Amino acid sequence: MTNASGSRARRTRATGGRCASSSKRTSTACTSGRTRRTSSRTPMPTHAEVTGLILAGGASRRFGRDKALATLDGVPFVARVHAALSAHAASVLVATGPTPRAYPVDARVxxxxxxxxxxxxxxxxGLAACQTPWLVSSAVDLPFLTVGALQPLLSDVPEAVDVAVALADDGRRQPTVALWRVATVGTVVAERLAAGRLALHGLVDRLEAREVSIHGLHNVNRPSEL
Incomplete structure (x- = not known):
C-alpha cells in the first residue's frame, strides 16, 4: 500500500501477541487479547522529541580504515551523516562499538x-542513552544521506507502529536507517541482544513496522565505491 508521501506501509506481528489493523480514520491495536481504539496517525515528531544515532562501531575491514573518517567532497562520512540526522533531532549520539573513538562532530559517544x-x-x-520518545538512526557508511531523504521517515507515523524503516531504491530494507519508538523497542532489542539474535532484519520482523521508500541510500564499503 502506498500513501501520499510515497511510502509503503507494512505491518508485522510484534512480540507479546500484539497486533494492529488500520482503517482510514482509526486503527485497532490489541495486546494480550485486550483491544483499544486509537487514532490512526500520530503527529510528526517534533525536533525536540527526536534523538539521532550514528552507528559507527564497525571494523571497516573492507574499507581498510575507519570509514567514519573517510571523506566525500572533503567532508568526513560521520560529519555528513551527523548533518542529516541533526536537522531532525535535538541531539545526536554516536555508537562507536565497545571502545570510544573521537570524531569531529558534536555528538555524545x-x-x-x-x-x-x-x-x-x-x-x-543508543536506546539506553536516549532521553526522547523517538530515536532516528543511520549507519555511518551512508555519506550520500541527506536531510530531505530522511523527511518521509518521520512523517505520518501510525500510532501502533514501533519502527519506520527505510527501503532502498532496489526495494530492499535498510534497517540501520530507521525511526524507533523508544518506549516499545528497547526491551525487545535488549532481549534479542542477550539471546545472540543480532540481525536487525530479525528485530524489525518482531515489531510493528512501517516501510518507507528513501532515495539515495548507498552503503560505501570500499574506497572504490565513492
Missing part, C-alpha cells in the same frame, strides 16, 4: 554493552 554485537549492540546503546 555511547558504547556497546555487548562486544561483537554489531549494529544491534549500537542500537541498544
Amino acid at each position: 555511547v558504547l556497546d554493552a555487548v562486544p561483537d554485537g554489531g549494529p544491534l549492540a549500537g542500537l541498544d546503546a
Whole structure:
C-alpha cells in the first residue's frame, strides 16, 4: 500500500501477541487479547522529541580504515551523516562499538554493552542513552544521506507502529536507517541482544513496522565505491 508521501506501509506481528489493523480514520491495536481504539496517525515528531544515532562501531575491514573518517567532497562520512540526522533531532549520539573513538562532530559517544554485537549492540546503546520518545538512526557508511531523504521517515507515523524503516531504491530494507519508538523497542532489542539474535532484519520482523521508500541510500564499503 502506498500513501501520499510515497511510502509503503507494512505491518508485522510484534512480540507479546500484539497486533494492529488500520482503517482510514482509526486503527485497532490489541495486546494480550485486550483491544483499544486509537487514532490512526500520530503527529510528526517534533525536533525536540527526536534523538539521532550514528552507528559507527564497525571494523571497516573492507574499507581498510575507519570509514567514519573517510571523506566525500572533503567532508568526513560521520560529519555528513551527523548533518542529516541533526536537522531532525535535538541531539545526536554516536555508537562507536565497545571502545570510544573521537570524531569531529558534536555528538555524545555511547558504547556497546555487548562486544561483537554489531549494529544491534549500537542500537541498544543508543536506546539506553536516549532521553526522547523517538530515536532516528543511520549507519555511518551512508555519506550520500541527506536531510530531505530522511523527511518521509518521520512523517505520518501510525500510532501502533514501533519502527519506520527505510527501503532502498532496489526495494530492499535498510534497517540501520530507521525511526524507533523508544518506549516499545528497547526491551525487545535488549532481549534479542542477550539471546545472540543480532540481525536487525530479525528485530524489525518482531515489531510493528512501517516501510518507507528513501532515495539515495548507498552503503560505501570500499574506497572504490565513492
